[in-house]
Each structure stands twice: as structure tokens, then as C-alpha cells.
Amino acid sequence: MKKADIIIAFLAGEGVAWLFVWFLKKSAIEIAFLNWGLPILFPFFAIIFLWASYLIGKRYLFVFQLAKFILIGSLFAVFDLMLLNSLMAYFGITKGIEYSIFVTASFVIATSIKYIADKFWAFEKSEKKGMGKEFTGFFIITLISGGIHIGVASLIVNVIGAQFGISSLVWANIGKILGIVVASAWNFLGYKFIVFNV
Numbered sequence: 001m002k003k004a005d006i007i008i009a010f011l012a013g014e015g016v017a018w019l020f021v022w023f024l025k026k027s028a029i030e031i032a033f034l035n036w037g038l039p040i041l042f043p044f045f046a047i048i049f050l051w052a053s054y055l056i057g058k059r060y061l062f063v064f065q066l067a068k069f070i071l072i073g074s075l076f077a078v079f080d081l082m083l084l085n086s087l088m089a090y091f092g093i094t095k096g097i098e099y100s101i102f103v104t105a106s107f108v109i110a111t112s113i114k115y116i117a118d119k120f121w122a123f124e125k126s127e128k129k130g131m132g133k134e135f136t137g138f139f140i141i142t143l144i145s146g147g148i149h150i151g152v153a154s155l156i157v158n159v160i161g162a163q164f165g166i167s168s169l170v171w172a173n174i175g176k177i178l179g180i181v182v183a184s185a186w187n188f189l190g191y192k193f194i195v196f197n198v
């Protein structure tokens with residue numbers, strides 16, 4: 001494993017840990033251990049997860065690629081959620097057509113930047129030749145993914161609506177996260193076999 005692998009795994013684990021801490025605080029769940037324990041445990045587990053996949057990846061490369069894809073996806077999901085929450089806080093809106101527009105905007109920004117991380121880190125495709133065609137393929141796969149992502153998030157927030165006494169802000173984030181999870185399966189297969197062909 002490279003030093004960059006460890007750093008990115010650490011950042012992904014740390015980002016996801018603080019997202020969980022934020023969720024717990026917004027949900028009024030008070031478990032003091034989690035507030036300081038998660039930011040220590042999640043980066044540790046992320047590094048162990050990447051190391052184990054690296055060992056398995058020596059025999060089955062896709063396992064290491066998938067692990068890196070999951071970690072970089074987690075890091076950018078946190079970035080995506082930060083953008084979404086900034087828009088919801090600024091405009092004071094957590095549902096409706098505006099919510100779907102916010103989900104779209106945060107998705108497009110985060111995914112555009114994620115292309116570089118997926119290309120050079122997750123799939124280790126260092127060639128710069130043909131990047132225009134490659135980015136076009138990435139954009140098409142991502143566009144379909146965006147439809148899946150936005151559709152799932154909007155269905156959960158605007159059709160199903162907040163459940164179990166969960167606040168509309170936390171429910172909006174749950175919708176976004178489930179949209180990310182469903183779309184990520186499509187993304188990995190599309191990026192691996194169609195875009196980067198590795």
C-alpha cells in the first residue's frame with residue numbers, strides 16, 4: 001500500500017465519523033462515547049479495511065479497486081452532504097422541488113471532482129491521453145447515476161416523507177444517503193468496465 005492510500009483511507013474514515021456524530025446530535029441521541037470514539041475508530045477501521053482489501057487484491061484486483069472506490073465515494077459523499085446541508089441551511093428548505101434541485105447541484109459538483117480521484121486513485125488509470133472521451137463516458141454513466149440518486153432521494157423525502165418522528169432535516173439526509181448507496185453500485189460497474197476499462 002502507498003502512503004496516499006493510508007491518507008485517503010484516514011480522511012474517508014474521519015469524514016464519515018464526523019457525519020455520524022452530526023447525525024447523532026441532530027437526532028438528540030446522547031452517547032458521549034460516540035462523540036469522541038467514532039472519530040478515532042472509523043479512520044482505524046477504514047485503514048484496516050483498505051489494507052485487507054489490498055492483500056486480497058493481490059490475487060483479485062477488483063477487490064482493492066472496489067475498496068478504494070468505496071472509500072473515495074464515502075469521502076465525496078460527505079462532501080456532497082456538506083454542500084446539500086449548506087444549501088438547505090442557507091435557503092431554509094428541506095423538501096419539495098427545491099430539495100430536488102439542491103440534491104442535483106450538490107451531486108454534480110461532488111461528482112465532477114470525484115472523477116479525478118476515481119481515475120487516478122481508485123482505478124489507477126494514469127494515462128492522460130483520451131481524457132476527453134473518458135470524461136464523456138464518465139459523465140454519461142454519472143448522468144444515469146444522478147437520475148437514480150435524485151430519484152431515490154426525492155422518493156424517500158417527497159413521496160414517503162419523514163417517518164418514526166425523525167426531523168425533516170435528518171430525513172432529508174437519509175434520503176440523500178440512500179440515493180448515494182443505490183447509485184454507487186451502478187457507478188462502480190460503469191466506471192470499471194465502461195469508462196476506465198480496467
